[in-house]
Structures are given as structure tokens and as C-alpha cells.
Amino acid sequence: MSYIFPPPPVSAIPIHASSHWFPVHRIYCVGKNYAAHAREMGSDPTKEVPCFFTKPADAIVTNDAMPYPPVTSNLHYEGELVIAIGKRGADIAVADALDHVYGYALGLDMTRRDLQTEAGRNGQPWDTGKAFDFSAPISAIYPATQVGHISSGRIQLWVNDNLRQDSDISDLIWDCPQIISELSKLFTLQEGDLIFTGTPAGVGPVVAGDVIKLSIEKLGTLLTRIC
């Protein structure tokens, strides 16, 4: 077989303290998974459950520079814990979910908030607001064999050293096992899938030149400069 043009390169993320890489299959994201953030977005977390959306695998950014995207004047940061799936499965029970986790990372679900808000208002999909090029800066992946499984720990985000988000992973509405179980009812999870687990309250805009620092206990920090 010969292709009419070269196939796209594999999106991949380095494994922390290793020469190996994690090849990315799909990127799933959870929306409205912290009550305080759901409320700041105008939702009522007592009446609405978290939701899923996706980004393309090649949206990841693994260096420290993210270009400011086109067609927005309201680019928002969302600091998130990311689950890296290492074992395929469908209809995964909550009790078995952590068996499917390879590791964890720090990630930014960058959002063209103006486009997302407009789409929501018109009952349209979120893709233009969420799934654009370079919309998923991510750290190295920390294997669960090294850091354990993450069910609690402080998550904080700074813009130019000003603290903007400050919460705890234990405040997730759906915790990691629940997310995996719910998502696997809808899609067969595959090795290489990433799941952005949702952002705490305190989202806001950034502009070119800003430096975003995300920190999650046990996982170190992710630094991203908007350029």
C-alpha cells in the first residue's frame, strides 16, 4: 500500500523520568465536574450531571509555548488533572476502573470562551470553542506505578504569578474511577486515550505574553507561555 501523502505523525507525550513516550489515541474531556465551576458557568450542579466532549489528538502541546489562536478575543485557561489510559475496555465497573489507568498528567483545556458561549446559546456543538489547534498543553505523564492513584491533592493555577484557581482533586463531582466508568459506557476506551477531568472555579482570560503555571500535588508543575 502506498499513501497519496505521508500519514500524519503520531501525537505523543513523554513519560516522566523515562525515555519512553505515550502515543495519544483520543482526547476526551469532562465538563462541569467541579460544582463551583459549574455555577460560575451558569449551571446548577444539583440538577445537571457532568458532560463529555473531545479534542483532536494533535491538539496537544508538549513544549512550553502555545500560540494565541485565531477568531477569539477571550481565550481562557482551565487547569485540569489528566488521566492517561493504558488498557482498553468498555462498560468498565467503577471498582475495576483504576486497572485501566497508566498514569496522570497536568493539562490545560484551553477554551475560546466567546465561541463556546455563542455555540451554547445557539444549541450548537462546542468544537470551535474547545477543539482548536494547540488547545491542549500537557505535561509529561507520571506513571501510577510511581505516583500512585490521584484521588485528592491541591490543584492550583497562576497567571503571571497571580493565583487564579485553587481547589482540591477531592472536590471532583465524578472522581477518576467514576469518569472512566461513565465514559466507557459511551466509548470503548483504548490504550493512548487521555481524559481531561474538568476544571475548578476561577477560569479567566489570558493574552499573548502571559505565563500560566499549573500545579497538582504529587505531579509537579506545567508552565505554558502564550505567544
Ligand code: MN
Ligand atoms: Mn475543561
